[in-house]
Amino acid sequence: MAYIDVKHVSKIYGSGEQEVRANDDINFEIAKGELTIIVGASGAGKSTLLNILGGMDTPTHGQIIVNGKDISTDTSKQLTTYRRHSIGFVFQFYNLIPNLTALENVELASQISPDALDVTEVMQEVGLGKRMNNFPAQLSGGEQQRVAIARAIAKNPELLLCDEPTGALDYKTGKSILKLLQDFSHKTDKNVIIVTHNGMIKPMADHIIEIGDGQVKQDKLNDRPKPVEEIEW
Numbered sequence: 543m544a545y546i547d548v549k550h551v552s553k554i555y556g557s558g559e560q561e562v563r564a565n566d567d568i569n570f571e572i573a574k575g576e577l578t579i580i581v582g583a584s585g586a587g588k589s590t591l592l593n594i595l596g597g598m599d600t601p602t603h604g605q606i607i608v609n610g611k612d613i614s615t616d617t618s619k620q621l622t623t624y625r626r627h628s629i630g631f632v633f634q635f636y637n638l639i640p641n642l643t644a645l646e647n648v649e650l651a652s653q654i655s656p657d658a659l660d661v662t663e664v665m666q667e668v669g670l671g672k673r674m675n676n677f678p679a680q681l682s683g684g685e686q687q688r689v690a691i692a693r694a695i696a697k698n699p700e701l702l703l704c705d706e707p708t709g710a711l712d713y714k715t716g717k718s719i720l721k722l723l724q725d726f727s728h729k730t731d732k733n734v735i736i737v738t739h740n741g742m743i744k745p746m747a748d749h750i751i752e753i754g755d756g757q758v759k760q761d762k763l764n765d766r767p768k769p770v771e772e773i774e775w
């Protein structure tokens with residue numbers, strides 16, 4: 543059984559001449575433990591799809607079955623529980639709370655999860671053991687993204703969703719963040735989904751789903767994902 547099963551998912555905004563089909567009959571399956579890249583041009587519908595997978599938005603039509611459960615019929619309360627317990631989010635612009643230290647930012651997220659990991663250990667794993675007491679403004683962009691990843695991982699979610707996680711970072715820093723995400727997915731049996739417009743990073747994934755005009759254009763498995771260090775773009 544697939545870990546994630548997306549069936550005929552559409553998201554339609556507006557109506558009549560104003561209608562936008564952000565997702566237009568999307569279908570795919572993702573197996574347990576895969577690092578998946580969803581790639582497509584700007585406006586292709588990637589963020590819409592990721593938000594639906596993360597329970598931040600609901601589809602107009604279709605089903606999203608995650609770990610055997612259809613979340614498309616969940617109430618908003620059920621979706622809150624799903625987001626709290628099962629999902630870690632990483633965004634392009636980190637979204638850290640500026641007046642909390644790195645450690646406090648991570649602790650805040652871990653407190654809402656029943657199954658949270660040891661926060662100090664997670665900070666060490668992402669390479670921030672010595673920066674825990676710094677505020678976001680005292681950290682580089684790459685370090686702030688590491689805090690955001692630690693915050694997402696510390697909840698111990700089944701599924702880590704990353705929307706353009708390197709979009710605001712330089713090449714080298716972006717690469718180190720992708721390596722962190724790849725290592726996380728290979729060391730744990732957790733699913734990681736990265737949404738990006740950068741097709742050059744596809745070789746790092748176990749599964750590549752290409753989206754265009756709200757539809758799946760290609761769906762490929764890769765049984766030999768390349769270590770991020772070996773990819774150039």
Ligand SMILES: Nc1ncnc2c1ncn2[C@@H]1O[C@H](COP(=O)(O)OP(=O)(O)OP(=O)(O)O)[C@@H](O)[C@H]1O
Nearest residue numbers: 555562564582583584585586587588589590591739
């Ligand atoms: N709340 C909304 N209301 C109306 N249209 C929307 C809304 N959200 C997204 N759209 C439209 O849906 C389409 C897909 O948007 P989406 O943000 O999912 O694309 P994307 O592939 O993530 O693009 P980008 O890489 O630029 O973020 C776009 O045409 C967008 O304008």
